Amino acid sequence: MITFEGVTKRYPDGTVALDDVSLECPTGRITVFVGTSGGGKTTALRTINRMVEPTAGRVLIDGGDVRERKPAELRRGIGYVIQHAGLFPHRTIEDNIATVPYLLRWNKKKARAAAHELMERVGLDPSMARRYPFQLSGGQQQRVGVARALAADPPIMLMDEPFSAVDPVVRAELQDEFLRLQAELHKTIVFVTHDIDEAIKLGDRVAVFQTGGKLVQVDAPEDLLAHPADDFVAGFIGQNRGIRTLGFAETGGLRLSGDAVFAASADAADAAGLDWVLVVDADRRPLGWARPADETGPLAEARLAPVGATFRAGADSVRVALDAAVLSPAGLAVGVDEAGAVVGTAGGADLLAVPTHGPAHHRADRAADRPAGAPEPADAPAKGGAGD
Numbered sequence: 156m157i158t159f160e161g162v163t164k165r166y167p168d169g170t171v172a173l174d175d176v177s178l179e180c181p182t183g184r185i186t187v188f189v190g191t192s193g194g195g196k197t198t199a200l201r202t203i204n205r206m207v208e209p210t211a212g213r214v215l216i217d218g219g220d221v222r223e224r225k226p227a228e229l230r231r232g233i234g235y236v237i238q239h240a241g242l243f244p245h246r247t248i249e250d251n252i253a254t255v256p257y258l259l260r261w262n263k264k265k266a267r268a269a270a271h272e273l274m275e276r277v278g279l280d281p282s283m284a285r286r287y288p289f290q291l292s293g294g295q296q297q298r299v300g301v302a303r304a305l306a307a308d309p310p311i312m313l314m315d316e317p318f319s320a321v322d323p324v325v326r327a328e329l330q331d332e333f334l335r336l337q338a339e340l341h342k343t344i345v346f347v348t349h350d351i352d353e354a355i356k357l358g359d360r361v362a363v364f365q366t367g368g369k370l371v372q373v374d375a376p377e378d379l380l381a382h383p384a385d386d387f388v389a390g391f392i393g394q395n396r397g398i399r400t401l402g403f404a405e406t407g408g409l410r411l412s413g414d415a416v417f418a419a420s421a422d423a424a425d426a427a428g429l430d431w432v433l434v435v436d437a438d439r440r441p442l443g444w445a446r447p448a449d450e451t452g453p454l455a456e457a458r459l460a461p462v463g464a465t466f467r468a469g470a471d472s473v474r475v476a477l478d479a480a481v482l483s484p485a486g487l488a489v490g491v492d493e494a495g496a497v498v499g500t501a502g503g504a505d506l507l508a509v510p511t512h513g514p515a516h517h518r519a520d521r522a523a524d525r526p527a528g529a530p531e532p533a534d535a536p537a538k539g540g541a542g543d
């Protein structure tokens with residue numbers, strides 16, 4: 156646990172970068188500092204590894220004041236990743252990653268072996284080990300930056316806008332891999348960004364800073380979206396707050412119906428009275444949507460509209476499911492299990508009935524729980540003998 160106790164930083168020119176900030180960053184979790192430019196996020200981050208000394212207050216790691224530790228020794232247990240990766244241009248990728256192991260006087264072979272293993276972990280092909288940073292894309296360089304920070308397996312990682320310098324697609328990939336990595340590693344991470352969407356996606360807790368170094372709110376992202384502390388936070392979060400809250404509502408408790416799911420071997424007459432039916436194959440994989448009123452004979456021969464987007468029942472959020480419902484010709488979201496077999500469907504009203512303000516879940520737990528599988532379908536999932 157990293158604890159800020161009444162931390163103030165006033166620079167000699169009178170600028171107050173942090174104003175009496177108290178906050179806890181729990182062990183094994185991602186705490187994101189977000190806020191307006193000049194809000195003191197970077198300053199706050201740097202008080203943790205003593206790159207900045209507070210004017211008042213203290214920063215504690217597991218109860219011990221960081222000022223009681225020598226900066227060099229302190230920093231060996233704290234990985235640091237910055238924007239543009241900050242790689243040494245004249246060193247190869249493997250030697251960049253092995254920077255701290257070399258400082259710790261590991262032998263070269265062991266340090267490089269660790270570097271290669273880390274390259275795989277962060278999604279880099281180890282064949283790039285002998286390249287120089289300029290021979291890598293921006294996204295690849297950021298991965299090297301993350302690998303370098305992880306090299307000595309520090310329990311704490313400080314990350315200052317690590318994904319800000321790459322395009323949105325690469326950025327989303329880096330974020331996803333970062334969450335996957337964290338689900339394995341459970342580091343105590345403090346992550347600075349000016350992007351509220353990134354904060355909400357990555358943070359187990361999100362701390363919002365306002366100009367003048369004031370900490371305005373610290374909460375789980377779903378609570379931040381649902382209950383912004385004041386107009387500043389509400390304005391900072393921006394639009395579509397309601398829809399974005401659905402990104403935290405889970406589909407695990409959703410009752411999916413099998414009423415509109417029919418095997419390809421079933422006859423259109425069996426589905427009489429239904430507007431649209433989802434036709435599935437013998438493995439209950441979705442084939443497409445049919446209109447029974449327009450068809451005669453087996454649904455296998457029906458004209459099918461594309462299935463479109465599906466959601467993983469119990470794994471994807473209500474927001475993903477709602478998106479699938481809106482895009483479906485039938486207005487129904489198709490829930491599938493991990494094998495891609497249809498569990499059932501849900502309409503927009505069913506999806507909106509899912510509670511969104513349940514107990515806050517921590518992202519790391521959720522990622523670890525994810526393969527838990529699909530829920531029991533409420534009804535017999537496929538009529539007409541699918542899978543028989």
Ligand SMILES: Nc1ncnc2c1ncn2[C@@H]1O[C@H](COP(=O)(O)OP(=O)(O)OP(=O)(O)O)[C@@H](O)[C@H]1O
Nearest residue numbers: 166168170172191192193194195196197198199349
């Ligand atoms: N060495 C310094 N001397 C004087 N003022 C400083 C110094 N470093 C930072 N500041 C000021 O402290 C305030 C907080 O800066 P900080 O970099 O922590 O903000 P930030 O929230 O990280 O901003 P950004 O998102 O723009 O990076 C700013 O007003 C900045 O100009």
